[in-house]
Amino acid sequence: MSNPEPRDFIRQAVAQDIASNRFGxxxxxxxxxxxxxxxxxxHAKAICTDFGIAQEFGGHCNLRFDDTNPTKEEQEYVDxxxxxxxxxxxxxxxxxxxxxxxxxxxxxxxxxxxxxGRAYVDDxxxxxxREYRGTLTEPGRESPYRNRSxxxxxxxxxxxxxxxxxxxxxxxRAKIDMSAGNLNMRDPxxxxxxxxxHHRTGDEWCIYPMYDWAHGQSDSxxxxxxxxxxxxxxxxxxxxxxxxxxxxxxxPQQIEFARLNITNTVMSKRKLLQLxxxxxxxxxxxxxxxxxxxxxxxxxxxxxxxxxxxRVGVTKNQNLVEVAQLEACIRExxxxxxxxxxxxxxxxxxxxxxxxxxxxxxxxAVNNPEDSSAGSRQVPFSRELWIEQTDFMENPSKKxxxxxPGAEVRLRWAYVIKCVAVVKDAQGQVVEIHCxxxxxxxxxxxxxxxxxxxxxxxxxxxGVPAEMxxxxxxxxxxxxxxxxxWKQNINPNSLQVVQGYVEPSLADAETGARYQxxxxxxxxxxxxxxxxxxxxxxxxxxxxxxxxIEKKD
RNA sequence: UGGGGGAUCGUCUAAUGGCAGGACAGCAGCCUUUGGAGCUGCGUAUCGAGGUUCAAAUCCUUGUCCCCCAGCCA
Numbered sequence: 001m002s003n004p005e006p007r008d009f010i011r012q013a014v015a016q017d018i019a020s021n022r023f024g025x026x027x028x029x030x031x032x033x034x035x036x037x038x039x040x041x042x043h044a045k046a047i048c049t050d051f052g053i054a055q056e057f058g059g060h061c062n063l064r065f066d067d068t069n070p071t072k073e074e075q076e077y078v079d080x081x082x083x084x085x086x087x088x089x090x091x092x093x094x095x096x097x098x099x100x101x102x103x104x105x106x107x108x109x110x111x112x113x114x115x116x117g118r119a120y121v122d123d124x125x126x127x128x129x130r131e132y133r134g135t136l137t138e139p140g141r142e143s144p145y146r147n148r149s150x151x152x153x154x155x156x157x158x159x160x161x162x163x164x165x166x167x168x169x170x171x172x173r174a175k176i177d178m179s180a181g182n183l184n185m186r187d188p189x190x191x192x193x194x195x196x197x198h199h200r201t202g203d204e205w206c207i208y209p210m211y212d213w214a215h216g217q218s219d220s221x222x223x224x225x226x227x228x229x230x231x232x233x234x235x236x237x238x239x240x241x242x243x244x245x246x247x248x249x250x251x252p253q254q255i256e257f258a259r260l261n262i263t264n265t266v267m268s269k270r271k272l273l274q275l276x277x278x279x280x281x282x283x284x285x286x287x288x289x290x291x292x293x294x295x296x297x298x299x300x301x302x303x304x305x306x307x308x309x310x311r312v313g314v315t316k317n318q319n320l321v322e323v324a325q326l327e328a329c330i331r332e333x334x335x336x337x338x339x340x341x342x343x344x345x346x347x348x349x350x351x352x353x354x355x356x357x358x359x360x361x362x363x364x365a366v367n368n369p370e371d372s373s374a375g376s377r378q379v380p381f382s383r384e385l386w387i388e389q390t391d392f393m394e395n396p397s398k399k400x401x402x403x404x405p406g407a408e409v410r411l412r413w414a415y416v417i418k419c420v421a422v423v424k425d426a427q428g429q430v431v432e433i434h435c436x437x438x439x440x441x442x443x444x445x446x447x448x449x450x451x452x453x454x455x456x457x458x459x460x461x462x463g464v465p466a467e468m469x470x471x472x473x474x475x476x477x478x479x480x481x482x483x484x485x486w487k488q489n490i491n492p493n494s495l496q497v498v499q500g501y502v503e504p505s506l507a508d509a510e511t512g513a514r515y516q517x518x519x520x521x522x523x524x525x526x527x528x529x530x531x532x533x534x535x536x537x538x539x540x541x542x543x544x545x546x547x548x549i550e551k552k553d
Numbered sequence: 554u555g556g557g558g559g560a561u562c563g564u565c566u567a568a569u570g571g572c573a574g575g576a577c578a579g580c581a582g583c584c585u586u587u588g589g590a591g592c593u594g595c596g597u598a599u600c601g602a603g604g605u606u607c608a609a610a611u612c613c614u615u616g617u618c619c620c621c622c623a624g625c626c627a
Contacts, residue, residue: 012569034627069626126625133623137555140623171625181556183623192625211627235557235622256558258620263564269627311576313566315559318620322564325577335590342587370590401588410586445586454586519587546588548579 008314010049010255014057014226017253023225027059030224031085032215034066035077035199037269038284038291039084041305045260048309050228051090062222063092067100068214070198078199080284084292089302099214100200102221106209107161109217109247110172110190114153118246119190120146121156122173129171132178133186139179140186146175160193163206167193176242184239188212216240219252227252230259231316260312261320264473265290266480280490287537288474288494298471299514299524299539304330323473327540334514334522334539339367339374342412342456343502343517343536345468347386349432349460352417355383363443365413377505381414384460386501391455392433394422399549401452403433410454412518416441456518463501466534469526470496502534509534
């Protein structure tokens, strides 16, 4: 059951707890999202850790929505979150919970704390509470309402629940220590009044528990043994423990780890929401978003994301992982699994002068050199082809070994051709390339000379028009968060739409199907794709050695 | 001059007193009908200074730097 050598400090702690029979050897974790936005790759780290550890140690992981703030939460998010977790590859079975299901129990426990003199109704305003809290370096002052009688507190709290008081007029606070160095212990608010409709409990409640009051108790109710969360809750652990100790209920262990950060993107829910609301991107599932729905639409696989999370590890260190690390994971998987096809992004007409105009040959093309079981397909070849604009250069550098005047190049799976003429328009733009082909080189190399370059192509008569959406990082700089105005730094080329052609085998490609467009990148069929308008999203480019050579010059 | 946490190649991460290793990125080469993939090689990385020890990334002392906390958000 337990790993012989746990991979990280959390797994080590869990293994130790099992060894010492703490919690009766059981392992129960939970993933506690607030339904106020879509899940992103940072959440994937938490999901993989919470569900992964439960799985590895033969335990369970609960999915519990932390829905204690009706003003920010929506059913849409509840549904999207469940969909994304399943897609990532995890299953909570019947262990779907909501903090809002515990509101009655939480209320009863709050009454218990009042009765024990550990909580009180405070009439201070939000602003006054802030003033009384003190500062980081100065202790706070006790509220004048702090020493009300138990009876008065009970009465007031019941009337808070009954809806007798307006929003913000009163709170229930834990009576702890206004001089604590840890601000969380300076009489934290347990309940606030919010006459708001909750997406699950409707208008049943007008007081709502705060995170700290809800979270640990929810963990306890569910029998969670290991409550894993991010580093910023380290300061909350003493409070987490305090509530549980006061209540003398089952006491889970909270363990904190560092959240995931990735270069060239933003990860805070607030900023992602802004990108969506201000139409900077096309929605939560815009392929440029670091959301799971965005990555899915971009063509990332669940396994590649899990692999990525595995590789970056779990520690308490501040981290900023290069996005290249994520890209490496999807490239590695797709290299193994994606069928190769030919697709031209920016078409340039090529005419083979000595090839008969009425002739069409079907050429054999290997589907995946990394997977012999993938077989091969037939690709039509004819006199007029589309090639990539970037595969022709009128004045090539020495290291360029694709097409240029007088130069020879191989057409993938077809013939070696030689450029004999260049046709230009009135503006001097190259609009057509004329070549001759060497009939003896059909899928075979000439013996008398070495052909260095191979380019891809699509038969003009057979090619299928396709829209290609070429994505790059949303932000050009590694740390957009540190810029003065982060939104001013969106990469203008983060989405480029081009109209190209793909080989006819892709005519019926299904939504979600992934391909390698040879020499270009990995693409996935977008949901926008129809038989009339085929749309491919570029998931990631191939590693581009030529691009590096070019840059150096 | 409050409380909490963290410092290991460019990045992420291993080591739990015993050869500082891996992945990504980068560089050089080989190979190649994808300038893909693959293969080979390339590293003054333990925050500083003292100390303990045969031996320190690890233990002790001390200093420095970074992150988080003053929502009736989570």
